[in-house]
Amino acid sequence: MAKQVKQHPLTGFPIDFLWGAATSAFQVEGNNIHADFWDWEQTNLPNEQRSGQAIDHYHHFSEDFALAKKYQQNAHRLSLEWSRIEPAEGVFDLLEIDHYRQVLQELKKQNLVVFLTLHHFTNPEWFTKMGGWKSAKATWFFNRFVQKVVPEFAPWVDYWITINEPGVLLYHLYINSRWPGSEKSWFNYLKTFYHLVWAHRQAYHFIQQRVPQARVGVVHNITCYSVTHPQNPLENLVKWWKSLTETHLFYLLSYKTHDFLGVNYYFHNYINLGQEKPERHNLTRSNQSQLGWEIYPQGLYRVLKSLKRYHLPIFITENGLATNDETQRTKFLTDHLAAVLHALREQIVVKGYFYWSLLDNFEWTDGWQANFGLIGVNRKTMHRLPKKTITVYAEIIRANLSSISKKKS
Numbered sequence: 001m002a003k004q005v006k007q008h009p010l011t012g013f014p015i016d017f018l019w020g021a022a023t024s025a026f027q028v029e030g031n032n033i034h035a036d037f038w039d040w041e042q043t044n045l046p047n048e049q050r051s052g053q054a055i056d057h058y059h060h061f062s063e064d065f066a067l068a069k070k071y072q073q074n075a076h077r078l079s080l081e082w083s084r085i086e087p088a089e090g091v092f093d094l095l096e097i098d099h100y101r102q103v104l105q106e107l108k109k110q111n112l113v114v115f116l117t118l119h120h121f122t123n124p125e126w127f128t129k130m131g132g133w134k135s136a137k138a139t140w141f142f143n144r145f146v147q148k149v150v151p152e153f154a155p156w157v158d159y160w161i162t163i164n165e166p167g168v169l170l171y172h173l174y175i176n177s178r179w180p181g182s183e184k185s186w187f188n189y190l191k192t193f194y195h196l197v198w199a200h201r202q203a204y205h206f207i208q209q210r211v212p213q214a215r216v217g218v219v220h221n222i223t224c225y226s227v228t229h230p231q232n233p234l235e236n237l238v239k240w241w242k243s244l245t246e247t248h249l250f251y252l253l254s255y256k257t258h259d260f261l262g263v264n265y266y267f268h269n270y271i272n273l274g275q276e277k278p279e280r281h282n283l284t285r286s287n288q289s290q291l292g293w294e295i296y297p298q299g300l301y302r303v304l305k306s307l308k309r310y311h312l313p314i315f316i317t318e319n320g321l322a323t324n325d326e327t328q329r330t331k332f333l334t335d336h337l338a339a340v341l342h343a344l345r346e347q348i349v350v351k352g353y354f355y356w357s358l359l360d361n362f363e364w365t366d367g368w369q370a371n372f373g374l375i376g377v378n379r380k381t382m383h384r385l386p387k388k389t390i391t392v393y394a395e396i397i398r399a400n401l402s403s404i405s406k407k408k409s
């Protein structure tokens with residue numbers, strides 16, 4: 001009698017599913033001295049929390065990509081640091097362009113599908129000093145950069161992401177206002193919103209025109225909202241308004257300039273217009289991250305479902321947990337992948353998943369106090385230390401690939 005081999009519970013992903021992890025240049029490279037965030041850190045973060053050398057990915061990129069490959073990943077998401085490439089207005093640094101060319105070539109050598117983000121939060125300092133994203137010239141500056149880098153890097157890029165999380169950028173600039181060049185201003189919020197939409201549209205058209213078969217999109221951080229009192233029409237209205245303004249308005253205003261949708265999923269928030277704090281909002285140690293963010297895998301399924309209406313392929317371009325507890329991280333990963341499988345079974349076209357992040361890295365205003373990585377880094381020796389979850393992730397990827405090849409034979 002043939003022995004029944006027990007199938008991994010997380011098999012069933014499509015054959016062409018992309019499995020990867022993401023990073024952003026400023027958070028991993030180190031010494032991004034021409035970026036606005038670098039300058040901001042010097043006065044706003046204590047010395048030990050500043051980005052400094054970061055994890056020196058700038059010199060360790062080959063080793064880092066080799067680790068991604070070793071642990072079965074077949075795709076990688078990374079970003080360019082605009083301020084390295086254009087450290088002064090209109091001055092392009094050819095050595096840095098060459099550096100990124102080597103980085104992208106290395107990804108291809110490792111046989112990884114490349115997702116390249118053109119703007120991931122940081123700006124060159126000169127850009128912020130000249131008014132930043134609210135300035136009337138902002139989109140012109142950004143597009144000059146895009147027009148410079150796209151032809152340089154096109155041979156090695158599979159998917160282009162124009163802007164990472166426009167909504168989060170807007171929030172930190174004009175509502176929470178803790179980031180470089182920030183101020184509390186609804187007027188500038190609206191102006192910047194318009195400029196970001198415009199920058200995306202222009203970049204989309206440029207890339208499409210210059211690179212045959214390019215796939216271009218934007219990445220949104222999409223919060224899953226729940227209402228506390230389902231019978232309360234006002235709470236439902238607020239929920240609708242938040243999803244509209246934080247996500248869908250951008251898509252509407254940039255209609256027909258998306259070849260895919262990029263989703264970063266981290267948050268589940270309650271709309272509560274009542275006085276009381278219901279029981280279920282109480283977070284326990286096990287259902288929150290180091291940063292106090294609730295862990296709610298079902299929210300990923302709900303977010304994916306809300307995007308079905310666009311009839312576009314979806315990539316989860318970031319999803320991850322800040323923790324020092326590998327059992328918690330492993331559960332986070334498997335529960336979120338189960339939510340993706342649930343969506344796939346309902347014919348929602350999810351094409352890839354990128355864990356945030358491949359490596360522990362600099363977490364903006366939280367500095368080094370959040371450990372999102374699948375790989376830890378000793379910042380004195382820069383030694384890389386793969387964690388338990390990366391092995392679990394590799395097993396899931398392997399199980400999916402082998403179940404597909406078994407079906408074929």
Ligand code: BGC
Pocket residue numbers: 024027164165168221264266318356363364
């Ligand atoms: C950003 C990352 C950040 C992560 C965790 C995302 O919103 O794209 O840069 O590190 O969230 O906060």
